[in-house]
Amino acid sequence: MTHPFSTRSIPMRALRAQALAALPRRLLPSALLLTLGATLCAPAHAYLGPGAGLGVFGTLFGIGAAIVLALFGLLWYPLKRAFGKKAPVPVADETRMAADLERPDTTDTKG
């Protein structure tokens, strides 16, 4: 017996077949646009080799990482410190002792 919430109850095969059948219709405009763009573009003389590509990728990654870390260091933690919940102040020992003294003694077994 199948569980009512089991994914097996969904006719996945039918859904997949429908999606696959609709795929060419969805992709056709994009493919036409891509072909048109590729045929109409002029040579840019902008070849990006592996060396420059590696450099661009590394630089972008480094700058992005530096910005994210700077956001954490300069904004997130100071704001968290300013607006975050303050840690509960521990009750002073004297106060606790006074409270203990005021409480009636229940451990007396004399009487």
Add this chain to the structure above:
Amino acid sequence: MNLLALPVFALMGVVFHELFVRLHVLRDIRRVLHIAPAATRIIRSDTLSDLEKETAVRRMSLAVLGDTLRFTAKLALVLGACLAIAATAQALFAVSPDGLYGLLSSWWALAALLVVMPVYARLRSPAPARG
């Protein structure tokens, strides 16, 4: 395309390899790429206080920026040296009829560099003997 293009590309490959290795560009790139997991570990750490995290993250941000600028400058130097060789060869010998851009974006350049650089790297530092 002039046949002189082949030694020019070979020279470019050798210069690229030598500068890339001697300037330790790869070490800088690796350092930048290793910062991200380290920063994630610090941010998710349970043992560090927020103040310690803040200080560490600020320091790491500056370190990443410095390393990135350093390796970008080194890489620009390496690529600029290769470009200078090609420009000099083109100015002196008119290696390609399509000018410098035509020379650099030709298939000859890619094929020559793909052959020369691995061969040169292998000859420069031969693989350790097995056994």
